[in-house]
Amino acid sequence: MALSAFTAPILAVAAVALVSFASIRLYARRAAKEPPKTAMRRIRTALAVGLSLTGLVALFALVIADALDLTESALRALSPALADSAVGAVLTWVPTLLGITAAVVAGYLGAFPSVREIRGLDVSAASAAGSVAKFLGLGFALVVVAVGTLNLLPAEAVSAVLPVLGFLTLVAVVLSALQPRILGLLNDRREPTDEERDRIARLCETAGVSPHRVGVLELDPNSVATVVFAGFPGRRHLLVTDDLLADLDDDAAAAVVASKAGRAKRYYREAKFAVVLVVFGPIIALATGELQRATDLGVGPLALAILVLAVALPWFGRRLVFAADDYAVERVGAETYVETLETLADEYQVSYESGRLRSLVLMRPSLGQRLDRLWGRPDE
Template sequence: MSPVTIANAVLALLLVFAPAFWLASRRALHSSTPTRWIHRLLVALWGVAVLTYATLFTLGHGLVVRTTLAAATPISDSSLAAEFVVQLTAALTTAAVTLAVYATLVPAIRDVQEIDLPMRTALRSLGRYALALSVLFAAVLALLIRALAEGGPTVYWLLLLGAMVALALANPVLAHVFRDTREPTPAERERLRERCDRSGLSASSIVILDDMPETAEIHVYGVPSRRQLFVTERVLEAFDDETLDAIFAVHAGKRRAHYRGYAVYSLLGYLALGVGVLLFGSGTLVTLFILLVVVLALPTLWAARRAFYRADDYAAAVVGRDELVRALEYAAEEQNLELVDGGRWVVFKSRPPLGRRLARLRKKSTRSEEIASSPS
């Protein structure tokens, strides 16, 4: 395929997705649950990215880039550098298409969240994230592809395992790369330290995210001895100390219950195993892997939800169940989140919907009151 054909295909994807997402966002604003539909559209952006990336390589993007490199530079078309350029150009093109589609959602996000979100600010924030992610993705994938071509299965598996461990350890560094950050003021640091001590959340350092001042975000990254707490300025402005105590306690409980291990690392494990089976396995192994995922996926998601419930129980024990309910309701109102139950589709989620969590906490509170008021 020629570069013109590839460019036309990418343009066609953009001309299809951009109007479709804009129309969907307009319809979402008139639905009874606009926040939920906007969230689904944001998740669907990953589908746009995957389809764009797949289209590029289906039409011969790799061959075009390697041929161009071989003709214009001394870089061998089978070298690691050439593979990195192939993956990076594909990732950057994919990011550009995804950003353009995301831009059609910004007005709806602004209306639903009732925030002042200039288009330039939104695209700058997501664009920086997309650029850093593109470079990281291209580097890791280029290494894996060359390892597969030159070192065989053993080198591939060792490199893949090393990449997964490195990414898990590098979360705090990546947060600094992907986001605009600053050091907290002495007053902010003292306040957040007190809240961490009150909630049982261990953090070796505190970082303020100042690229999205209208959003309330709290993240905890890093290994146990080197955890870093990231909060946006909106959190400091909108949440009182009692609310921070409760939400920090939930984050502390998630780590005590190993929620991330169930929800994230198990998914990465399935993904890594699946890629390896598809590359090196026979048809029988592929069939066995599919059966393994079918058997273990739902129990793994169930275990992740149970870990989240244990996190809520820990937070309730620290700050009180009624205070936790109040804090979660306030945080949901601040972020315009809908308190949905999830219905039967909750079995496919690793994180229980907020409405279901609140109903569970209220039920436990009522049960405790009944036990306390019953005659002995």
């Protein structure tokens, strides 16, 4: 009986993983017959949608298979005190989260052979699976810590919208402070050599930025030539991928740094988080009835106002990207910047077009829109 009980969650995960792997594999193989950029755009979209659905279906399948109850029973048999503690509550979720991770990794591996062939990557499936699993594991760990901390708060503190939004803001601040360390956990980070440090200093001077610290991220062959400004504004860490140092000349590398510096100077990441709070805050308040009581309006008008807000505010994020492009053009010149964007798009098979919904959700215009705007600048 015990064997069959514990077998049910395993079979549930295996079934979801198999279906996800097979469906994404078939779609990726069909998409791979298209031109490379179109193929990669379709595969990326399929992964974004497919892996999200895989995670949700795996969660529901494990809940139906009583994975949480079985884990709690096993913990209680081991130690009733542990099962009733906050640590026990976290441990109860560990097997379920591991099952979700396994299903999502299986789905990703369905597309990996096609991605490796299109991009000409020299990376094993095991390495790719490990990278995805590590990313998911860290993400789940952060969610568990955040939810666990929220559960420790008094019930009256989480029954209203403002305390919840305040807590989420605090979590975002902590994550921003820890971002350099988090990236170091997800990837191999090292100090630059003297030669690399001198080159990075020249790139920063051209880009008009003075980072608090610099570092080099050594990624697998699936990496890209890019940089990340991590941490708090005013104390940003500049993390440069080894691909950027190895593959790009100074002009192209400076264009990449200037592009990311333009976004950092305009607080693009912080603006996206603010948009999420401004949109989801009213949604939560509407669901709890607080918004109706505060405004004396019905659900219909309030829902319409939230919808308008959800469409209008991401447009502001798109304008920040355009402003960052203008900043990069001022630092390196329009021709150099546009050529760099086009070269990187060709190298990594990035489509110039993206769906309107995707652009809206990501608060980022498509590459084609950015290039058309840059070529149409009055000074060109």
